Amino acid sequence: MKFLHCADLHLGCPGGAERLRAFLGLLAFCKQEKVEVLLIAGDLFESPRADERTRQRVFSALGEDPALCVLIAAGNHDPIGPGTNYDEALPGNVYVFPRAWSCAEIPAYGVRVWGASFGADKEPPFAVVPARRRLTPGLYDLGVLHADLAADSPYRPLTPERIAETQVKYLALGHIHARSEVRRAGGTLYAYSGCLQGLGFDEVGEKGAYLGEVTENGLSLSFVKLCGSMTLEKTLNLTGCRSLEEAARLYDRQIGPLPGHRLLLTLTGAPGFAVDGAALSRLLSDRAAKVRVEDETRPEADASTLAREDTLRGAFVRRMQARIAQADGDEETARLALRLGLAAFEGEVRDDAD
Numbered sequence: 637m638k639f640l641h642c643a644d645l646h647l648g649c650p651g652g653a654e655r656l657r658a659f660l661g662l663l664a665f666c667k668q669e670k671v672e673v674l675l676i677a678g679d680l681f682e683s684p685r686a687d688e689r690t691r692q693r694v695f696s697a698l699g700e701d702p703a704l705c706v707l708i709a710a711g712n713h714d715p716i717g718p719g720t721n722y723d724e725a726l727p728g729n730v731y732v733f734p735r736a737w738s739c740a741e742i743p744a745y746g747v748r749v750w751g752a753s754f755g756a757d758k759e760p761p762f763a764v765v766p767a768r769r770r771l772t773p774g775l776y777d778l779g780v781l782h783a784d785l786a787a788d789s790p791y792r793p794l795t796p797e798r799i800a801e802t803q804v805k806y807l808a809l810g811h812i813h814a815r816s817e818v819r820r821a822g823g824t825l826y827a828y829s830g831c832l833q834g835l836g837f838d839e840v841g842e843k844g845a846y847l848g849e850v851t852e853n854g855l856s857l858s859f860v861k862l863c864g865s866m867t868l869e870k871t872l873n874l875t876g877c878r879s880l881e882e883a884a885r886l887y888d889r890q891i892g893p894l895p896g897h898r899l900l901l902t903l904t905g906a907p908g909f910a911v912d913g914a915a916l917s918r919l920l921s922d923r924a925a926k927v928r929v930e931d932e933t934r935p936e937a938d939a940s941t942l943a944r945e946d947t948l949r950g951a952f953v954r955r956m957q958a959r960i961a962q963a964d965g966d967e968e969t970a971r972l973a974l975r976l977g978l979a980a981f982e983g984e985v986r987d988d989a990d
């Protein structure tokens with residue numbers, strides 16, 4: 637039995653066409669990989685009642701393959717209740733959990749899925765795990781829940797102890813947009829899949845879903861990337877650079893183009909010019925779909941100060957200064973060697989290496 641765990645799709649938000657594309661891509665992946673159970677751990681929609689067009693699009697896509705069982709544990713953005721996204725006739729293969737922790741059995745796939753929905757934009761911790769009597773024996777227990785592992789959270793705080801009490805084999809969590817590794821509490825594995833498609837600079841890296849497969853050997857889990865664009869964090873050390881243009885050339889040599897993605901570039905080191913982050917992001921604007929530059933550079937150290945250091949670097953600077961003094965016409969080359977050497981010290985040699 638194959639299942640896919642996703643969460644926090646936030647469909648129906650302004651500028652969310654890319655999110656809808658990622659969602660449709662996820663359903664295409666389910667079809668291609670013959671996924672049987674899709675667990676959506678909340679915040680499928682951005683709001684309790686998304687616009688008509690988005691809702692129709694989403695539910696008709698979810699209902700397209702009747703062999704795919706879709707189980708939704710609604711979140712704080714899209715709680716269940718009168719007048720909400722889920723208060724209407726849904727496709728027959730789509731099930732939305734009530735507010736209380738309960739289960740849906742799918743004997744055809746040998747699985748039983750436990751879950752609970754948000755009934756409002758906040759939820760207290762869920763109280764009890766119901767006893768399992770009168771349940772069909774031999775089914776594999778999964779869980780799906782929108783919850784927060786922070787103890788004082790208003791969004792259904794959850795502890796590892798409570799997770800263990802659910803006694804499910806895998807608990808699919810939603811709410812936190814950065815995915816977690818798979819962790820264990822008692823006999824239960826659990827993870828946040830993270831959101832499916834990042835939109836801003838604060839949602840960094842690959843986004844996707846957890847793919848699970850249950851065989852006679854047990855459960856295997858792997859993360860699959862399903863997002864379109866990503867925010868990619870890169871660092872550029874500008875020590876030795878004398879101008880913005882030189883910094884842009886260094887970027888092209890060390891990092892290169894990132895078409896379609898968002899570039900979050902942190903500048904470090906001690907450049908020999910006044911860094912203007914906004915001007916550099918304009919200069920690099922065609923290297924990525926969006927560029928943001930964070931300036932963490934520090935003023936260039938004065939060579940005469942460095943020369944007084946009782947370190948390997950100090951010795952290097954003293955020797956290079958002597959060379960510059962003797963250069964006789966080719967001073968520029970010797971100065972460049974000094975700058976590159978200092979950059980190398982920052983990258984590979986500790987200041988206290990002596």
Ligand SMILES: [Mn+2]
Nearest residue numbers: 679711712811
């Ligand atoms: Mn949420």
